Amino acid sequence: xxxxxxxxxxxxxxxxxxxxxxxxxxxxxxxxxxxxxxxxxxxxxxxxxxxxxxxxxxxxxxxxxxxxxxxxxxxxxxxxxxxxxxxxxxxxxxxxxxxxxxxxxxxxxxxxxxxxxxxxxxxxxxxxxxxxxxxxxxxxxxxxxxxxxxxxxxxxxxxxxxxxxxxxxxxxxxxxxxxxxxxxxxxxxxxxxxxxxxxxxxxxxxxxxxxxxxxxxxxxxxxxxxxxxxxxxxxxxxxxxxxxxxxxxxxxxxxxxxxxxxxxxxxxxxxxxxxxxxxxxxxxxxxxxxxxxxxxxxxxxxxxxxxxxxxxxxxxxxxxxxxxxxxxx
Amino acid sequence: xxxxxxxxxxxxxxxxxxxxxxxxxxxxxxxxxxxxxxxxxxxxxxxxxxxxxxxxxxxxxxxxxxxxxxxxxxxxxxxxxxxxxxxxxxxxxxxxxxxxxxxxxxxxxxxxxxxxxxxxxxxxxxxxxxxxxxxxxxxxxxxxxxxxxxxxxxxxxxxxxxxxxxxxxxxxxxxxxxxxxxxxxxxxxxxxxxxxxxxxxxxxxxxxxxxxxxxxxxxxxxxxxxxxxxxxxxxxxxxxxxxxxxxxxxxxxxxxxxxxxxxxxxxxxxxxxxxxxxxxxxxxxxxxxxxxxxxxxxxxxxxxxxxxxxxxxxxxxxxxxxxxxxxxxxxxxxxxxxxxxxxxxxxxxxxxx
Amino acid sequence: xxxxxxxxxxxxxxxxxxxxxxxxxxxxxxxxxxxxxxxxxxxxxxxxxxxxxxxxxxxxxxxxxxxxxxxxxxxxxxxxxxxxxxxxxxxxxxxxxxxxxxxxxxxxxxxxxxxxxxxxxxxxxxxxxxxxxxxxxxxxxxxxxxxxxxxxxxxxxxxxxxxxxxxxxxxxxxxxxxxxxxxxxxxxxxxxxxxxxxxxxxxxxxxxxxxxxxxxxxxxxxxxxxxxxxxxxxxxxxxxxxxxxxxxxxxxxxxxxxxxxxxxxxxxxxxxxxxxxxxxxxxxxxxxxxxxxxxxxxxxxxxxxxxxxxxxx
Numbered sequence: 001x002x003x004x005x006x007x008x009x010x011x012x013x014x015x016x017x018x019x020x021x022x023x024x025x026x027x028x029x030x031x032x033x034x035x036x037x038x039x040x041x042x043x044x045x046x047x048x049x050x051x052x053x054x055x056x057x058x059x060x061x062x063x064x065x066x067x068x069x070x071x072x073x074x075x076x077x078x079x080x081x082x083x084x085x086x087x088x089x090x091x092x093x094x095x096x097x098x099x100x101x102x103x104x105x106x107x108x109x110x111x112x113x114x115x116x117x118x119x120x121x122x123x124x125x126x127x128x129x130x131x132x133x134x135x136x137x138x139x140x141x142x143x144x145x146x147x148x149x150x151x152x153x154x155x156x157x158x159x160x161x162x163x164x165x166x167x168x169x170x171x172x173x174x175x176x177x178x179x180x181x182x183x184x185x186x187x188x189x190x191x192x193x194x195x196x197x198x199x200x201x202x203x204x205x206x207x208x209x210x211x212x213x214x215x216x217x218x219x220x221x222x223x224x225x226x227x228x229x230x231x232x233x234x235x236x237x238x239x240x241x242x243x244x245x246x247x248x249x250x251x252x253x254x255x256x257x258x259x260x261x262x263x264x265x266x267x268x269x270x271x272x273x274x275x276x277x278x279x280x281x282x283x284x285x286x287x288x289x290x291x292x293x294x295x296x297x298x299x300x301x302x303x304x305x306x307x308x309x310x311x312x313x314x315x316x317x318x319x320x321x322x323x324x325x326x327x328x329x
Numbered sequence: 330x331x332x333x334x335x336x337x338x339x340x341x342x343x344x345x346x347x348x349x350x351x352x353x354x355x356x357x358x359x360x361x362x363x364x365x366x367x368x369x370x371x372x373x374x375x376x377x378x379x380x381x382x383x384x385x386x387x388x389x390x391x392x393x394x395x396x397x398x399x400x401x402x403x404x405x406x407x408x409x410x411x412x413x414x415x416x417x418x419x420x421x422x423x424x425x426x427x428x429x430x431x432x433x434x435x436x437x438x439x440x441x442x443x444x445x446x447x448x449x450x451x452x453x454x455x456x457x458x459x460x461x462x463x464x465x466x467x468x469x470x471x472x473x474x475x476x477x478x479x480x481x482x483x484x485x486x487x488x489x490x491x492x493x494x495x496x497x498x499x500x501x502x503x504x505x506x507x508x509x510x511x512x513x514x515x516x517x518x519x520x521x522x523x524x525x526x527x528x529x530x531x532x533x534x535x536x537x538x539x540x541x542x543x544x545x546x547x548x549x550x551x552x553x554x555x556x557x558x559x560x561x562x563x564x565x566x567x568x569x570x571x572x573x574x575x576x577x578x579x580x581x582x583x584x585x586x587x588x589x590x591x592x593x594x595x596x597x598x599x600x601x602x603x604x605x606x607x608x609x610x611x612x613x614x615x616x617x618x619x620x621x622x623x624x625x626x627x628x629x630x631x632x633x634x635x636x637x638x639x640x641x642x643x644x645x646x647x648x649x650x651x652x653x654x655x656x657x658x659x660x661x662x663x664x665x666x667x668x669x670x671x672x673x674x675x676x677x678x679x680x681x682x
Numbered sequence: 683x684x685x686x687x688x689x690x691x692x693x694x695x696x697x698x699x700x701x702x703x704x705x706x707x708x709x710x711x712x713x714x715x716x717x718x719x720x721x722x723x724x725x726x727x728x729x730x731x732x733x734x735x736x737x738x739x740x741x742x743x744x745x746x747x748x749x750x751x752x753x754x755x756x757x758x759x760x761x762x763x764x765x766x767x768x769x770x771x772x773x774x775x776x777x778x779x780x781x782x783x784x785x786x787x788x789x790x791x792x793x794x795x796x797x798x799x800x801x802x803x804x805x806x807x808x809x810x811x812x813x814x815x816x817x818x819x820x821x822x823x824x825x826x827x828x829x830x831x832x833x834x835x836x837x838x839x840x841x842x843x844x845x846x847x848x849x850x851x852x853x854x855x856x857x858x859x860x861x862x863x864x865x866x867x868x869x870x871x872x873x874x875x876x877x878x879x880x881x882x883x884x885x886x887x888x889x890x891x892x893x894x895x896x897x898x899x900x901x902x903x904x905x906x907x908x909x910x911x912x913x914x915x916x917x918x919x920x921x922x923x924x925x926x927x928x929x930x931x932x933x934x935x936x937x938x939x940x941x942x943x944x945x946x947x948x949x950x951x952x953x954x955x956x957x958x959x960x961x962x963x964x965x966x967x968x969x970x971x972x973x974x975x976x977x978x979x980x981x982x983x984x985x986x987x988x989x990x991x992x993x994x995x
Contacts, residue, residue: 041634045592047907049799049806075633077640077908080592081585082630085384089374089631092381104498107588115380166591167488194950195958197484201912202903204947207698211948214694231903234807360797408777466973469724469777470920474973477913477966485959599781606778641793648786652764655782659774 037071038280040064041090042099043083044076046199052226053199056249057101057124060268067269068276070097083108091116097279099272100124103168109133120284122275124268125170131285134278136271138248138291140170142298142322144177146264147245149318149327151220152182152189153311154243154261161218162193163208163232165225174224180328185318192216196228205231219243220261233259243306250301263301271297293323337661337670338609342618345607345653353646357638367636371643374631375624381631386519387585389623391416391594393522394577395601396608396615397529398570403602403610404533405566406546411457411472412574413598414479418453419446419575420582421483424491424589427502439506443521443579450575451568453479458567462560468567476598487589498590506584518584523616525573530612542566574598607654622647695944696828700836701902703940705730705894708839709918710925710932711846712890717922718850719883720863722776725765725783727915729888730895733758735791737896738808738906739798747811747900751835751893754900758892759885761787766884770877784915792908807904811835833901835893846929859883894918920969939965 040061048058058074065072073095075086083105087098091112096119100109103125113121113133126135151160162178164171179191192212196204205228212218213235221236222245223229229244236242237259244259248266251257271289278284291297300319303312321327354364375385395412402409409415423442430438457471487498506517533539545552545562553559578594586593604622608614629643660666709726716723733754741750765783768774799806814837816830849856861869862879870876894914899906917939924938925931942965950958 050907073634073637075630075640078630079595080590081388081595082626085388085627086630088380088384089634092378093631093634104590194947197958197962198909200907200909202905202907203898203910203912206903207702207944207947208950210698211694215688215691215948215952227905227907230807230905234904356793460974464974467923470916470923471970471973473916474920474966474970478963478970481959481963481966485957488959489957599785602778602781603785606775639793639796641789641796644789645786645793648782648789651782652768652779652786655774655778656768656772659768659772663773 038069038097038276039071039073039095040097040099040276041072041095042074042101043078043086043090043105044074044101045078045080045083045104046076046226048074048076050200050227051230053101053248054226056266057099057268059249060272061099063269064273064276067273068280070276080104084111087112087121088115091119096120097122097276097284100126101268103127103170120275120279122272125168127288129286129288134275134285135288136268136275136291137288138266138268138271138297139293140173141177142292143247143264143266144174145181145322145327146293146298146300146319147174147222147247148178148181148183149185149322150245150262150311150315151178151222152184152186153315153318154307155182155186155189155220156241157217157219158186158188159190159192159216159218161209161212161216161221162191163205163221163223163225163228164193164195165199165223165228166197167195171224177328178222181318181322184328185314190216192218196225199226199228202227202231202234204228205233206235208232209235213239213242220245222247233257246301252302252304257304258306261304261307265299265301266291267297267299293319338658339614341657341661342607342609342614342650342654345657346621346650348653349646349649352649353642356642356645360638362636362638367632367638367642370632370635371625371628373635374628377631381627383515385620385623385627387516388627389620390516390518390522390584391577391581391597392600392604392619392622393519393526393616394580395574395597396604396619397522397526397601397612398573398577399602399605400608400610400612400615401529401533401573402566402570403605404546405542405563406549407458407461407563407566407570408469408602409454409457409472409567409570409574410469410598410602411454411475411571412601413594413596414472414476415450415453415571415574416578416581416594416597417476417479417483419450419578420589420593421479421486421578422446422449422575423579423582424486424502428491435505439583442502442583443576446575446579446582447572448575450578451572454567454571454574455564458564461567462564480594483589483593484591487591491589498588502583502587505587506580516584518580521576521580525576526612526616529573533612574601603651606658607651609658621650691948693828695941695948696825698944698947699937699940700828700832701940702943703936704832704836704839705897705902705914706918706921706939707933707936708835708842708894708897709891709915710921710936711839711842711929712887712894713918713922714846714927714929714932715859715890716883716887717927718860718863719880720866721766721769721880721883721887722780723762723765723884723887724777724780724916724919725762725787726780726891726918727911727913728784728787729758729761729891730898730911730915731788731791732761733892733895734899734910735795735895735906736892738899739794741900742806742808745809747809750808750900751811751896754892754896755889756892758890758895759888762884762888762891766881766888770880770884788908788911795906795908806906808900810904811901835897835901840933843929843933850929891915917965917969920973924969924972938968942968 042061044054046054048054054076061072078086087108090098099122101124106126106128109121109123117132121133122136123133124136128135160182162175175193182189182191194208196208209232219242221232223232233244236244243261246260246263250263250265251260271291274289318327357364357367374381376382395416398412399409422445426442426445456475457468460466460471461468533543541557542562545559600622604618605615608618625643625647629640633640709730713723713726736757737750737754740753741747761783765779769776769779811833813831813833819826819830850860858874859879861874862876866876898910921932921935924935946961946964949961
């Protein structure tokens with residue numbers, strides 16, 4: 001009998017703070033509608049210090065926020081079960097725009113957006129458009145073409161590599177175009193690919209790169225796998241003539257590297273900025289912001305000294321063709 | 330004597346929880362945060378609005394299942410560390426059933442799916458069981474290996490055969506568990522979990538079969554001496570434990586996630602073991618501790634959002650609860666400490682009369 | 683197919699096998715010492731994570747990977763002391779406590795990393811320990827580079843194997859050690875200080891596990907991330923059982939795991955058709971099969987996992 005009383009007491013101990021919290025926060029939660037400081041939040045399943053996707057998206061958000069006067073917040077390292085509840089937390093705390101950097105958040109975004117019609121959601125690589133969801137779609141095919149063209153031109157061993165993280169459709173598209181573009185500039189080239197199955201396992205990146213080099217003498221690599229790419233770069237750095245092409249940030253502009261020859265830059269900041277302007281103007285939603293070479297959202301990054309002038313010229317010519325859509329028939 | 334024992338059993342986890350929060354507060358203060366503010370965000374995240382309360386229940390549900398699975402197994406003296414794998418296999422069976430058996434009314438599909446999940450979980454759980462009985466293998470390692478195999482298998486399925494769409498994940502299930510009692514929106518899954526907890530409680534403490542099971546766990550030699558079918562009971566405990574975890578996976582799929590994707594079921598298995606132990610291997614305790622863990626998890630994001638503190642602070646607090654609670658239980662069970670308590674009660678008996 | 687028969691490929695594969703087997707070997711030996719004294723410690727993953735962070739941070743600050751390894755060892759010991767105190771002195775359940783460490787230590791490591799480094803767009807890296815080729819032996823064709831061109835920690839790990847064998851089977855101290863794991867009461871009556879030996883075992887276990895973790899961030903890859911350990915602690919655990927609690931067996935088990943892991947990755951590159959998850963299952967399925975078909979009943983130290991109380995007679 002006493003035990004049951006104890007159980008009851010325990011439950012009370014847990015519920016009472018809840019009731020207190022309910023009462024106390026009633027007034028705190030609602031932000032003042034006048035003198036509006038807009039707030040944007042980003043959720044991310046990987047860490048934002050991964051030197052890849054997470055970092056690029058976070059930096060894009062911060063840059064866009066600075067331009068438009070938004071406050072920023074973020075939560076990273078979230079498991080898929082927590083996507084929705086994290087977004088709800090932000091929505092509850094009065095955030096105006098929530099940025100979900102990837103297609104895998106689609107379900108969670110749709111669910112939470114339906115419950116919070118006054119909060120806006122920006123979905124990167126998404127294909128959803130509703131009253132309060134807008135998608136940002138960088139052109140994965142062009143990214144693949146750009147990387148493939150450069151790799152095909154740079155390779156001396158006619159063997160290039162590609163590392164994927166998870167088998168997202170965007171990754172598969174990038175790989176297919178990578179291969180097509182490389183072959184278009186260099187018909188003798190062979191492409192080796194592998195999936196690490198994760199965006200954070202740097203050690204795997206190292207092993208995959210090492211095996212590609214030893215089995216097939218790969219000398220130029222391109223990755224779509226964030227932290228895994230860092231591992232691959234470590235291995236490539238140990239050789240004199242092996243290189244890597246980065247994405248989505250302009251790696252050489254951030255840090256000196258002997259391994260990176262160039263990057264395929266995706267300007268998420270500008271596209272996100274467009275969404276922010278929409279939020280402020282009240283015209284958000286029902287649209288997809290496309291990003292490709294023609295509107296500057298995709299661009300060629302800084303070249304390293306390893307790229308000869310000849311290759312540079314050929315490559316930039318190829319990029320013009322990609323932009324015009326005449327590169328691959 | 331009995332009530333004093335029970336009092337201690339409940340006091341230990343509570344004190345452990347308080348101690349962990351204290352250490353957590355110190356940690357927060359050390360990095361320049363405000364503990365009071367942090368904790369108020371924590372509670373707000375867990376209880377602040379109706380949808381938050383509902384979300385906390387949602388988070389508690391899978392933990393209750395894996396906690397019950399661990400409790401049941403542990404009561405028979407068996408370590409089921411494979412709850413994660415069994416949870417996943419239950420969901421895998423459910424998604425397979427849901428995508429193959431179309432065209433039957435949703436409630437029926439739901440029932441078949443959950444039963445399928447239970448069977449899958451039970452089968453996955455019986456493997457370490459059989460190996461333990463026939464070859465004397467340590468069930469821990471086998472079940473941990475099976476966890477990895479199950480997760481990889483699930484990964485294979487949602488990236489390949491059962492994949493739908495541009496991201497590696499399966500199609501979503503059509504039969505979904507409802508949310509009841511709007512606006513609080515209690516997920517139906519937790520009702521199932523609570524019913525299961527009650528059933529297990531009844532079985533363990535009020536049936537002769539449950540009694541035999543517990544005896545095997547407490548003193549295997551005595552059980553054998555009394556002619557209890559020890560091997561059969563151990564096998565049953567593995568199967569049932571696995572089945573419970575499998576139902577958990579199924580419920581999580583139909584109630585919350587609706588699809589299999591990367592990270593499904595992550596961490597629930599081991600948390601379940603910890604929950605079972607802190608809850609003193611009692612189904613009721615398990616439910617309460619699972620709810621506490623859910624509160625911590627749900628509140629963590631809000632706390633991080635509100636104060637900017639990293640979520641690992643909450644992970645540390647959660648881990649400390651386990652560390653302190655288990656140490657505390659062991660501490661009060663030490664022969665010397667027991668002596669202290671007996672002396673105390675002995676004295677009061679003499680004086681009180 | 684001819685790619686596989688290529689000598690270069692095999693050499694690279696074996697090299698990778700040695701690289702990937704080393705942390706497993708070190709940690710498995712750590713567990714061996716612990717279990718031989720009757721303490722089952724499944725908190726290896728946690729200790730490795732904390733050791734990895736300690737090694738990374740120290741190496742980053744001091745630019746000296748050796749100090750990183752040392753820091754890893756010290757931190758591993760500190761973490762394990764919590765485990766030791768609660769299981770030896772308080773008599774808590776060892777399995778459970780190991781799990782508690784597995785949850786606690788990585789959380790603490792992640793916390794410290796975030797606090798120290800904050801937000802960065804690039805993955806922070808530090809200097810790796812450079813390989814020290816053994817002068818003459820590393821020139822042997824094929825096997826030379828595979829066995830003799832590694833960082834010193836790898837050599838240390840392999841030297842530990844015969845050392846452990848000699849310790850446990852030929853020295854008095856080692857035999858006493860084993861007695862603690864087999865028959866603690868008998869050992870106590872012979873004047874062996876059981877409690878002290880158990881603490882010693884925990885110190886060794888923590889130190890080695892910490893080194894194993896630090897190896898990952900100072901010798902293997904130069905970056906730290908939350909998932910850097912990737913369950914290697916549990917693989918090490920099964921290596922101990924696999925190897926039947928003998929140093930030589932543990933070595934073979936570690937090499938086998940390293941081999942299957944390295945092979946599985948390479949097969950992915952060679953054969954992009956097969957889903958990589960199926961290939962990744964290979965190490966685990968191998969373990970299961972070997973355990974199922976060759977496992978022996980109760981081959982471990984007999985008093986494994988049981989707390990020891992002096993008062994119980």
